[in-house]
Amino acid sequence: MVSETQKRRNRTATRIVDCRLSIVDCRLDAGAAGGSSVANRKSPILRALESVTDPEIPVLSIVDMGMVAHVRIEREKIAVDITPTFVGCPAVGLIRESVAAALAAVGETDVTVNIVFDPPWTSDRITPAGREKLREFGVAPPGPRCGAGQLTEPTHVPCPFCGSLVTELESLFGPTLCRSIHYCHRCLQSFEHFKPV
Amino acid sequence: MDTKAFQSLDCLPGTLREAVINLLYRLADDELVIGHRNSEWTGHAPILEADIAFSSMAQDEMGHAQAYYQMLHQLGEADPDTLAFGRKPREFRCAALVCLPKGDWAFSVLRQFLYDAAETVRLTAFVESTLVPLAQLATKLRGEEKYHLMHGRSWVLKLGVGTEESRGRMQAALDVAYSCALGLFEPTEFDEPLAQAGIAPRESELRRQWESAVAPVLADAGLHVSEAAKPVYGGRVGRHPEALKQLLDQLQLVYNIDPTAKW
Numbered sequence A: 001m002v003s004e005t006q007k008r009r010n011r012t013a014t015r016i017v018d019c020r021l022s023i024v025d026c027r028l029d030a031g032a033a034g035g036s037s038v039a040n041r042k043s044p045i046l047r048a049l050e051s052v053t054d055p056e057i058p059v060l061s062i063v064d065m066g067m068v069a070h071v072r073i074e075r076e077k078i079a080v081d082i083t084p085t086f087v088g089c090p091a092v093g094l095i096r097e098s099v100a101a102a103l104a105a106v107g108e109t110d111v112t113v114n115i116v117f118d119p120p121w122t123s124d125r126i127t128p129a130g131r132e133k134l135r136e137f138g139v140a141p142p143g144p145r146c147g148a149g150q151l152t153e154p155t156h157v158p159c160p161f162c163g164s165l166v167t168e169l170e171s172l173f174g175p176t177l178c179r180s181i182h183y184c185h186r187c188l189q190s191f192e193h194f195k196p197v
Numbered sequence B: 001m002d003t004k005a006f007q008s009l010d011c012l013p014g015t016l017r018e019a020v021i022n023l024l025y026r027l028a029d030d031e032l033v034i035g036h037r038n039s040e041w042t043g044h045a046p047i048l049e050a051d052i053a054f055s056s057m058a059q060d061e062m063g064h065a066q067a068y069y070q071m072l073h074q075l076g077e078a079d080p081d082t083l084a085f086g087r088k089p090r091e092f093r094c095a096a097l098v099c100l101p102k103g104d105w106a107f108s109v110l111r112q113f114l115y116d117a118a119e120t121v122r123l124t125a126f127v128e129s130t131l132v133p134l135a136q137l138a139t140k141l142r143g144e145e146k147y148h149l150m151h152g153r154s155w156v157l158k159l160g161v162g163t164e165e166s167r168g169r170m171q172a173a174l175d176v177a178y179s180c181a182l183g184l185f186e187p188t189e190f191d192e193p194l195a196q197a198g199i200a201p202r203e204s205e206l207r208r209q210w211e212s213a214v215a216p217v218l219a220d221a222g223l224h225v226s227e228a229a230k231p232v233y234g235g236r237v238g239r240h241p242e243a244l245k246q247l248l249d250q251l252q253l254v255y256n257i258d259p260t261a262k263w
């Protein structure tokens, strides 16, 4: 017999698969003059991008983070649009270099990496797999979008360790721009929360 | 109102180009200077969380300044580093509010609250801007700004209703800061063309929205805005308090010794 938890896990797993497919299908645009050689390059390119991690949360790839806005392939050229999590994120330069290096490693050397604000990155772009990895890393994933203009404080964030909702906001700012600090009254410890933006 | 959208900075006709350049200098310089002021609390704030908050906000504001300078660069101005480090005080277009020394903790949190409320009003308006790159950037920045405003508001309320000393210090801070904050909305010759093109609202309109946003919080904190508060203007045309020169001397120190230095 399959438990409720197991059923929930299975549903999550399905969503993860769907999400990855959508990255391949929608966000990797082959240029008009591409042809089959472009199709053959798609999955190595995607795997290369999945190997680039956010240096501040090393368990998540930039694909998990939803930072890869677009990849355009035109003959031997590739243009990758990266939408940064926070405008002042100090890791942007490093991520840009890492993307070029990872693509070079799979034979793609004519690469342009653009930093774009369209589409704007929001925490909604983190994939279900990314959210799960965040939780395993000990950072509570962001909840549904609060609406950028609303002053809703992130209170009662579920504890990533025990799941308790009896938690409180300790500090709106944490060790990196994207994280706040909370305290769990059940397991009596502080935890970090990836801020919804 | 002409609601034609400008898809890129290159679409701007000559007259509006000059107006947008002026607007971007005002936005960028405010962010750079208050970002530097915030960073002066790094290692010195009263408690660890406060230290982290001001350091984080400094990092955010510097990032925002860089994004605006990048847009200026696309419009033919110098590169972001040269704009931040290579200009004289009179070339800056920031308001007096951001120039003032960090003062005591009460002054810094109050200044930050007044500033963030203004930024929120501005960014909310820019989301609807006909200048598409500005609307996109504003959409992004507004999500970050939300946390600054929450932080500022909670400190203003906490200290306003705290002890006699905290309330006294907050009131003293407000007496200085409010006039300077009104100077954030100094009208310029570019207000009309920007408003008519749907790029940015008039400063008088932004000021009205800002006043109605800050008034209830200040009232809840038991703080009173002096009837005599008159806006401190001049920043938008390059007339600044002496404090800006001292700030830039420090901010630009390394660049002035060696503009090609990497660090």
Ligand SMILES: [Zn+2]
Residues within 6 Å of the ligand: A159, A160, A161, A162, A163, A164, A184, A185, A186, A187, A188, A189
């Ligand atoms: Zn817990």
